[in-house]
Amino acid sequence: MTAQPAEPHTRLRPTLPTPSMVTLLQAIVSYPAVTLLMSTTPAPRMLPEDAERLRGMAREAGARLTSEALTGIRGTVLRPLADLAEEAGRGATTEAIAIFVSAATRAVVHLNVLVADRVVVDPTFATRDLVRALHRTPRHVVLTLSQREARLFEGLGGDLHPAPGRSFPRRAAGAEAAQRGERGMRVQERTSFYRDVDRALGAYLRVRPAPLVLVGAERELAEFRGNSANLGRLAGCVHGSMVSAPIADLVPRIRLVIEGYLRSRQQEALALLEARADGERAVSGIASAWLAARAERPEMLAVEEGYFYPARVDGSGELLSPADDVEHPEVIDDAVDELIETVLRRGGWVALLDDGALADHDRVALTLRTR
Numbered sequence: 001m002t003a004q005p006a007e008p009h010t011r012l013r014p015t016l017p018t019p020s021m022v023t024l025l026q027a028i029v030s031y032p033a034v035t036l037l038m039s040t041t042p043a044p045r046m047l048p049e050d051a052e053r054l055r056g057m058a059r060e061a062g063a064r065l066t067s068e069a070l071t072g073i074r075g076t077v078l079r080p081l082a083d084l085a086e087e088a089g090r091g092a093t094t095e096a097i098a099i100f101v102s103a104a105t106r107a108v109v110h111l112n113v114l115v116a117d118r119v120v121v122d123p124t125f126a127t128r129d130l131v132r133a134l135h136r137t138p139r140h141v142v143l144t145l146s147q148r149e150a151r152l153f154e155g156l157g158g159d160l161h162p163a164p165g166r167s168f169p170r171r172a173a174g175a176e177a178a179q180r181g182e183r184g185m186r187v188q189e190r191t192s193f194y195r196d197v198d199r200a201l202g203a204y205l206r207v208r209p210a211p212l213v214l215v216g217a218e219r220e221l222a223e224f225r226g227n228s229a230n231l232g233r234l235a236g237c238v239h240g241s242m243v244s245a246p247i248a249d250l251v252p253r254i255r256l257v258i259e260g261y262l263r264s265r266q267q268e269a270l271a272l273l274e275a276r277a278d279g280e281r282a283v284s285g286i287a288s289a290w291l292a293a294r295a296e297r298p299e300m301l302a303v304e305e306g307y308f309y310p311a312r313v314d315g316s317g318e319l320l321s322p323a324d325d326v327e328h329p330e331v332i333d334d335a336v337d338e339l340i341e342t343v344l345r346r347g348g349w350v351a352l353l354d355d356g357a358l359a360d361h362d363r364v365a366l367t368l369r370t371r
Contacts, residue, residue, distance in 0.1 A: 051089030235261035269351035284361035298348035
């Protein structure tokens with residue numbers, strides 16, 4: 001393999017992963033694309049021992065590439081990689097860090113999930129842990145509601161902030177008088193307010209679709225749900241009068257709802273796999289899934305989170321064979337990561353399941369669209 005000509009590089013700020021960021025990184029095809037993945041101890045500044053491990057991983061990647069005698073990579077890949085590792089060692093940390101460097105791209109991403117420490121040198125970046133982080137800490141929308149006021153938030157990981165735009169917060173007509181006790185909110189007034197809130201919520205979700213969490217008193221949420229047309233991705237509810245609660249009080253309660261939502265998504269994935277298998281529209285095992293993802297119309301890829309598969313690919317790109325010599329330039333460090341990218345690129349979706357959940361399917365299975 002030869003290094004690609006250098007292009008003006010894209011510098012991404014250190015941040016939590018977002019779907020658009022993952023899509024950008026998955027689009028990069030340029031050997032060598034170097035990925036460093038390392039679990040870290042959350043701290044305001046990376047611990048010295050973590051910083052040294054990260055620098056060691058950068059040196060390991062450098063040694064692998066130096067042994068390949070590639071031309072033109074010292075300034076485009078090796079030096080930027082060392083600089084990013086050094087820079088990251090002086091910054092704050094979460095549960096893990098990922099560094100991506102190619103001739104055209106530089107990215108440092110913080111993750112709220114643990115990862116298996118590894119150095120990946122391939123034609124594409126290793127983004128499976130970013131996909132996993134999105135599944136474990138998905139972007140979500142939170143609507144806090146009372147009879148008189150509604151607020152909307154965007155959530156990602158442990159971060160919660162007011163949703164962009166001018167549609168929220170919303171207040172009911174006559175709400176100030178009602179708060180002063182001059183009169184209560186009539187049923188028709190509440191219904192009108194809830195429908196107004198729902199229209200604004202629907203407009204927001206059409207542009208920025210995401211799972212939804214409702215927060216409010218049980219009676220008020222029941223009334224709102226009876227008037228809402230935008231609950232197709234309702235993750236769950238937090239009961240309590242919390243429309244004015246501090247964000248710090250909301251986050252832990254919302255996290256419980258999202259965790260329950262993710263557990264239900266795993267059961268949905270297993271149910272879909274069973275249904276498609278009965279109709280002979282599912283394949284099991286990495287080799288079959290690899291081939292079907294290219295030859296058929298992938299619907300859902302189900303894979304166990306801890307499953308990694310270093311492999312060689314034949315000249316046609318369709319047949320896999322296992323490999324032990326991961327550092328060899330012709331070996332894909334993780335064919336599962338490549339398979340995930342293929343399924344997403346071809347319009348399918350990915351379910352990352354607990355280890356052992358797919359024991360009857362050799363740890364990975366692919367469902368195929370019925371039409």
